[in-house]
Amino acid sequence: MIEAAGTGGQLAFDGQYVTITRNGFLARATHGRGDKKIPVGAISAVQWKPAGLTNGFLQLSIGGADRQAAKGGRTMNAAKDENSVVFTKKQQPAFEALRAALEQAIANRHAPAPAASVADELAKLAELHQRGVLSDQEFATQKQRLLGS
Missing domain, CATH: 1.20.5 (Single alpha-helices involved in coiled-coils or other helix-helix interfaces)
Known part of the structure; x- marks a missing residue:
């Protein structure tokens, strides 16, 4: 299980599902109560913005293509998206590990089956x-x- 705690939310990845958990009153008021569990097969893309002068985010695209926000508004839009978690520079290493594992799992789902010997x-x-x-x-x-x- 890989976990990463961000500002107002946490992501956990067990190899098959990503679970988004919201913490705190403001986060739950914005995104609703409880956990959201997303199977890897439903994730079409992982959008990533590293933290720098502003916070970074990891955003999961579900199903089809998402429109990318204009530069400068991406983090603000991600903070409002129920499939995103915003993180600080200090929290970024945990999100990088989760991102790598998640992208590998997505790639494995699309890899061709091994040929019979x-x-x-x-x-x-x-x-x-x-x-x-x-x-x-x-x-x-x-x-x-x-x-x-």
């Missing part, structure tokens, strides 16, 4: 041959194709 394919062919689905000649041909000989 040659040994796995040979085992499947042998089973089909044994069950009589493949003739001796078909088995030999497919085996040569897999082995590249």
Whole structure:
């Protein structure tokens, strides 16, 4: 579990879900009470602004594309967004770790499935041959194709 506490909110990531928790009266009055739990599969993008002269933010885009606010108003807009948490420069390292883990999880969801190994394919062919689905000649041909000989 990776957690990052910001100003008026906290993010927690368990590998499958991001939970946004609001702390304090003002944060709960602005965004509502309770936690918001978002599955990684629902997150289409992670917007990031590092803290500098002003606070930074981590904003989750859910579903489609979001319009980016004009420069100077991005942090103010993020503070009002229920899928964002604003953080100070001191809080930034925890948010950087959470961001990296979250982006890796999103990328893993879109990675191609690993190809079956040659040994796995040979085992499947042998089973089909044994069950009589493949003739001796078909088995030999497919085996040569897999082995590249």
